Amino acid sequence: MAKIYVVGIGPGEEKYLTGQAADALERSSVIAGYKTYIELVRDRYPDKEFFSNGMKQERERCRQCVAYALEGKTVSLICSGDAGVYGMASLMLETAEEMRQETGGLPDAEDIEIVPGVTAALSGAALLGAPIGHDFCVISLSDLLTPLELIEKRLKAAAEADLCIVLYNPGSRNRAGYLKHACGILMEKTGAERVCGYVRNIGRQGTEQRICTLKELAETEADMFTTVFIGNSRTRECGGRMVTPRGYDKDGNS
Numbered sequence: 001m002a003k004i005y006v007v008g009i010g011p012g013e014e015k016y017l018t019g020q021a022a023d024a025l026e027r028s029s030v031i032a033g034y035k036t037y038i039e040l041v042r043d044r045y046p047d048k049e050f051f052s053n054g055m056k057q058e059r060e061r062c063r064q065c066v067a068y069a070l071e072g073k074t075v076s077l078i079c080s081g082d083a084g085v086y087g088m089a090s091l092m093l094e095t096a097e098e099m100r101q102e103t104g105g106l107p108d109a110e111d112i113e114i115v116p117g118v119t120a121a122l123s124g125a126a127l128l129g130a131p132i133g134h135d136f137c138v139i140s141l142s143d144l145l146t147p148l149e150l151i152e153k154r155l156k157a158a159a160e161a162d163l164c165i166v167l168y169n170p171g172s173r174n175r176a177g178y179l180k181h182a183c184g185i186l187m188e189k190t191g192a193e194r195v196c197g198y199v200r201n202i203g204r205q206g207t208e209q210r211i212c213t214l215k216e217l218a219e220t221e222a223d224m225f226t227t228v229f230i231g232n233s234r235t236r237e238c239g240g241r242m243v244t245p246r247g248y249d250k251d252g253n254s
Contacts, residue, residue, distance in 0.1 A: 002074040003027075004065050004096070006089045008082040008117020011203030012040055016118045024115045025076050030068045032061055033078035041078065049073075056090060062095035069111070082119035086140055086168060089114045092239055119205040121166040124199040124227040127209045129241025136164035136244075141171070141178045155182055159189035164235065164244050167228035170198075171221065179228065183218035185229060190214060195231040197242045202227060211242050 005024040010016030025031060025045060031038065035052040042050060050061060051068075053061055061077065070073040079087035096112060125132050137158050158165050165186075170179040186194070192215035199209040200223075212220070214230065222228065234242040 002069045002072050004069050004092065004112045005074075005076040005115050006083045006087070006112065007076045007078045007115040008087060009037065009041060009080065010118040011081060011120055011123045013203040014044065014202075016123060016203050018115075021117055023113050025078075027074055028072045028076040029073045030065075030075040031078060032065050032068070032075055034061075034080075037078050037080050040090070056111065058091055059095060060113070062088065062092045063099065065092065066096055066099050067184070068215060073116050076115075079117070081116055081123075082117045084116065085119045085121070085138065114230075120168065120199075120202055120227040123202050124209075125229065127199050127207070128197040128211065128229060129238070129243050131231060131235065131242040131244055132164050132166065133244040133246050134164060134232065134234075136166060138166045138168060140168040141182055142175070143178075144171035151182075152185060155185045156189070159186050162232045164232045165230040167230070169224055170226055170228050172224050179220065179222045180218045183214055187214055187218070190233070191228075194233075195235045195237055195242060197229045198222065198226055199229075200226045211237055211240075 005028060007021050007024050028048065030049045030051060031041060031045060032051040035054060038050055038052040051064055065075045065077050066210055076238045077088055077092055081087065083089040092112060094200065121132065121138055139151065139154050139158065140146065145150060167182065173232065192213060194214040196214050196217045197209065197219065201207045229242065231242065231244055235242065
């Protein structure tokens, strides 16, 4: 039985790939993943075997990784960003357990190693400045796997708690208007002038970032490659950067 790595490869460019992730990919004879992510690493690993498929085929992808491992191959299942943040880590562990119960002798949790990566909340925040310098939460606006009513409930709770908020998947061709709807929910608690920002195409060609108000953000077109940052009540623009203070006074005391 070989090993399965579930690897976060970061937002795109090779410089975001951690040493641990690069080591896992080097050790693997097979690299599996969503077709878009496979193209990000294919040229770097020309001697590897690749398996790719499309959206909504994630469970099949995980089962194929187990099949490769049963053949004695070491396989890396790659994810954009971090493997455990809206990534494949949970599904890979669940799928391996399901298959073990079905047939026995299949990989246990210790046969699967989760390799962290740089998620968009971190790489995007660095481009904007320091928007998540205090307590924050991450919410996906995709209702593909989460009911919209639950997403709305979480947005309201985050606003009530005065958390900085990072929004993943703020829009797509089939979800036009979701970001505007989310901003409307937040404005009921925060007001329209809350400092916000967004980054498009983090770590890829055409990276774009902007600081704006919540009202301006509501009129912004966003896609799956956009990450949105909404400040808390103390967040401000500082020298062209988005900054959420930790609470130190001028003498450096907290």
